[in-house]
Amino acid sequence: MKKNILIIPGDGIGQEVTTWGKKVLEKIGENYGHEFSFDEAIMGHTAIEATGNPLPDETLAKAKASDAILFGAIGHIKYDNDPSAKVRPEQGLLKIRKELGLYANLRPILLFDELLDASSLKPEILQGTDILFFRELTGDVYFGEKNRNEDNTFASDLMNYHRYEVERIARKAYDAARTRNKRLCSVDKANVLETSRLWREVVQEIAKEYPDVETEHMFIDNAAMQLVKNPKKFDVVLTANLFGDILTDEASQIAGSMGMLASASVGDGTGFFEPIHGSAHDIAGQNKANPLASILSAALMLDISFGLQEEAKAVTNAVAQTLKAGWRTGDIANANTEASKVLGTQEMGEKVLE
Amino acid sequence: MKKNILIIPGDGIGQEVTTWGKKVLEKIGENYGHEFSFDEAIMGHTAIEATGNPLPDETLAKAKASDAILFGAIGHIKYDNDPSAKVRPEQGLLKIRKELGLYANLRPILLFDELLDASSLKPEILQGTDILFFRELTGDVYFGEKNRNEDNTFASDLMNYHRYEVERIARKAYDAARTRNKRLCSVDKANVLETSRLWREVVQEIAKEYPDVETEHMFIDNAAMQLVKNPKKFDVVLTANLFGDILTDEASQIAGSMGMLASASVGDGTGFFEPIHGSAHDIAGQNKANPLASILSAALMLDISFGLQEEAKAVTNAVAQTLKAGWRTGDIANANTEASKVLGTQEMGEKVLE
Ligand SMILES: CC(C)[C@H](C(=O)O)[C@@H](O)C(=O)O
Numbered sequence: 001m002k003k004n005i006l007i008i009p010g011d012g013i014g015q016e017v018t019t020w021g022k023k024v025l026e027k028i029g030e031n032y033g034h035e036f037s038f039d040e041a042i043m044g045h046t047a048i049e050a051t052g053n054p055l056p057d058e059t060l061a062k063a064k065a066s067d068a069i070l071f072g073a074i075g076h077i078k079y080d081n082d083p084s085a086k087v088r089p090e091q092g093l094l095k096i097r098k099e100l101g102l103y104a105n106l107r108p109i110l111l112f113d114e115l116l117d118a119s120s121l122k123p124e125i126l127q128g129t130d131i132l133f134f135r136e137l138t139g140d141v142y143f144g145e146k147n148r149n150e151d152n153t154f155a156s157d158l159m160n161y162h163r164y165e166v167e168r169i170a171r172k173a174y175d176a177a178r179t180r181n182k183r184l185c186s187v188d189k190a191n192v193l194e195t196s197r198l199w200r201e202v203v204q205e206i207a208k209e210y211p212d213v214e215t216e217h218m219f220i221d222n223a224a225m226q227l228v229k230n231p232k233k234f235d236v237v238l239t240a241n242l243f244g245d246i247l248t249d250e251a252s253q254i255a256g257s258m259g260m261l262a263s264a265s266v267g268d269g270t271g272f273f274e275p276i277h278g279s280a281h282d283i284a285g286q287n288k289a290n291p292l293a294s295i296l297s298a299a300l301m302l303d304i305s306f307g308l309q310e311e312a313k314a315v316t317n318a319v320a321q322t323l324k325a326g327w328r329t330g331d332i333a334n335a336n337t338e339a340s341k342v343l344g345t346q347e348m349g350e351k352v353l354e
Numbered sequence: 355m356k357k358n359i360l361i362i363p364g365d366g367i368g369q370e371v372t373t374w375g376k377k378v379l380e381k382i383g384e385n386y387g388h389e390f391s392f393d394e395a396i397m398g399h400t401a402i403e404a405t406g407n408p409l410p411d412e413t414l415a416k417a418k419a420s421d422a423i424l425f426g427a428i429g430h431i432k433y434d435n436d437p438s439a440k441v442r443p444e445q446g447l448l449k450i451r452k453e454l455g456l457y458a459n460l461r462p463i464l465l466f467d468e469l470l471d472a473s474s475l476k477p478e479i480l481q482g483t484d485i486l487f488f489r490e491l492t493g494d495v496y497f498g499e500k501n502r503n504e505d506n507t508f509a510s511d512l513m514n515y516h517r518y519e520v521e522r523i524a525r526k527a528y529d530a531a532r533t534r535n536k537r538l539c540s541v542d543k544a545n546v547l548e549t550s551r552l553w554r555e556v557v558q559e560i561a562k563e564y565p566d567v568e569t570e571h572m573f574i575d576n577a578a579m580q581l582v583k584n585p586k587k588f589d590v591v592l593t594a595n596l597f598g599d600i601l602t603d604e605a606s607q608i609a610g611s612m613g614m615l616a617s618a619s620v621g622d623g624t625g626f627f628e629p630i631h632g633s634a635h636d637i638a639g640q641n642k643a644n645p646l647a648s649i650l651s652a653a654l655m656l657d658i659s660f661g662l663q664e665e666a667k668a669v670t671n672a673v674a675q676t677l678k679a680g681w682r683t684g685d686i687a688n689a690n691t692e693a694s695k696v697l698g699t700q701e702m703g704e705k706v707l708e
């Protein structure tokens with residue numbers, strides 16, 4: 001198989017972690033006889049510094065021309081402290097999602113048994129949890145019209161959904177539920193929001209096409225609670241953009257750390273694969289970041305964009321074995337971890353490669 | 355002291371639990387020589403059934419005339435399954451919040467040591483947690499213009515804030531932080547939302563008036579994660595309406611159960627006190643609901659609306675002693691609880707009264 005893969009490291013620890021996602025793809029290419037060729041492009045703060053634009057035309061053109069994209073992370077503390085900045089790193093990420101039509105963001109909550117005690121949740125609460133989030137990614141209050149009045153006394157963002165936007169992600173989520181435990185929980189705030197009421201109506205309609213899947217509708221406040229109380233009850237979770245952003249970060253604690261979670265964004269064209277963690281500037285360049293989310297993102301790419309299930313499994317197994325052998329990065333280490341078993345980014349990456 | 359208290363039981367378990375909040379207020383009145391007089395009014399599904407209106411004029415008039423309101427819960431599964439219903443129970447609650455100018459919703463996360471192991475979180479993660487949420491309650495996407503196009507292919511809700519709305523709740527939260535551990539965390543999504551950027555700007559300004567309080571700004575996705583990972587790090591948390599709704603329900607798992615959490619809504623006029631739990635129709639009328647959140651709401655009323663700190667303390671102590679004696683309702687019982695110690699709503703209420 002011949003594939004062009006675009007690497008967009010982005011900002012902060014994005015640089016370090018994608019190095020390892022890429023190395024793992026190279027290794028898989030060698031071992032299984034695939035021709036993976038790589039190109040690189042800039043985005044976010046890094047791109048603003050270089051060109052003034054968080055998503056340069058060249059990056060977008062390369063992205064559209066590639067077969068799949070491995071992305072790192074985005075954001076910089078400078079902009080977080082300056083809410084009035086007009087050009088912001090995150091605009092790059094939002095724009096590429098929109099331009100590539102990446103409307104479905106899949107976030108599997110993969111629980112490695114070895115990390116059961118890395119979580120703040122009790123092991124007996126976690127054990128057996130297996131959730132696949134479908135987060136809508138190109139609509140909602142993220143992309144609705146934004147306003148600020150002249151004297152800065154008022155600001156607004158339009159939350160909105162079109163029926164077709166709900167339909168297409170709902171179908172994807174139901175299709176996935178069919179191949180899993182046949183339960184789907186759709187999360188909204190239909191007791192307050194009109195957008196959520198449309199969302200719920202559409203999901204109720206699509207549900208009829210999938211009589212073999214059990215559907216539940218849950219309010220976002222309740223879902224945020226149930227996810228901590230009893231994560232096992234969820235199978236596929238379907239959410240709008242904003243609610244999905246919140247719930248999946250929360251769910252990262254099930255997997256022990258944000259540093260473990262990968263995501264796949266798919267839709268009309270090229271697939272986009274990234275860790276769910278952020279740019280973490282406080283630890284950037286210190287060889288401290290956990291590269292496993294980027295490596296697992298590479299596995300999702302092999303599986304979802306290239307249909308290489310065996311190769312994907314090989315990567316996930318390599319991660320599992322590394323954890324089984326006791327190796328940890330700082331974020332997933334705990335009081336019981338021997339100090340000599342705690343690795344930096346590079347050393348952890350090398351262990352997985354072995 | 356002479357006070358008129360309005361009881362609005364609302365829907366579902368609201369009826370049962372407010373009975374006990376009221377009995378506790380009566381008892382405090384007797385013991386401490388206060389003249390508390392009570393009136394009752396309807397709201398929500400109950401009011402729709404009786405009058406067609408989720409907030410009848412009579413209820414609103416009584417509310418405005420009273421010194422404080424003890425509310426139960428709102429909502430009915432019938433409307434949850436019918437997203438197209440035009441008249442809905444929740445409209446009653448939203449309208450009374452708006453009409454009474456209840457812009458600040460205080461949700462203390464009170465952790466009783468006896469319930470440390472009722473939580474899905476590890477006791478060592480929980481121990482020492484003490485959070486006070488300030489949730490804005492009369493703005494945000496809850497009250498912005500809602501639209502639905504004619505052929506039901508599009509729906510929207512306007513998320514918006516005025517500067518003065520952010521200022522007044524920020525000041526309340528900072529004032530409270532001063533009397534506590536002097537840390538305030540303001541939660542927003544300023545990397546995406548214009549509303550959040552205004553929010554952050556205003557909080558940054560108000561922060562200057564409180565140089566003795568340490569301010570942190572956190573994105574909502576990160577906050578949802580940190581709350582599970584390390585709840586101890588929070589002192590006062592300041593949030594917009596929607597984000598506060600989500601975070602406080604999530605935080606209920608710190609206290610072991612939603613059935614333990616009380617809230618106070620204050621602002622321009624009469625204070626409004628309610629459990630944060632919902633109407634839970636599945637257990638309504640079965641003597642299963644936990645009355646402690648309503649009883650603790652009564653304590654908040656004594657403290658915040660009437661300035662009766664000693665009386666409030668007496669109520670909280672009675673709850674603590676009941677828990678210390680081993681009594682539990684189903685929601686806060688666990689595998690180690692003797693069956694004979696698990697009580698119904700009424701029996702739990704009586705134990706606290708004793
Ligand atoms: C960086 C930010 C714009 C982004 C989002 O909110 O979508 C991130 O939190 C994510 O979840 O991918």
Ligand SMILES: CC(C)[C@H](C(=O)O)[C@@H](O)C(=O)O
Pocket residue numbers: 191192221428429444447599630
């Ligand atoms: C019932 C609902 C409208 C309400 C809200 O979202 O504010 C509830 O969840 C709450 O938190 O008080």
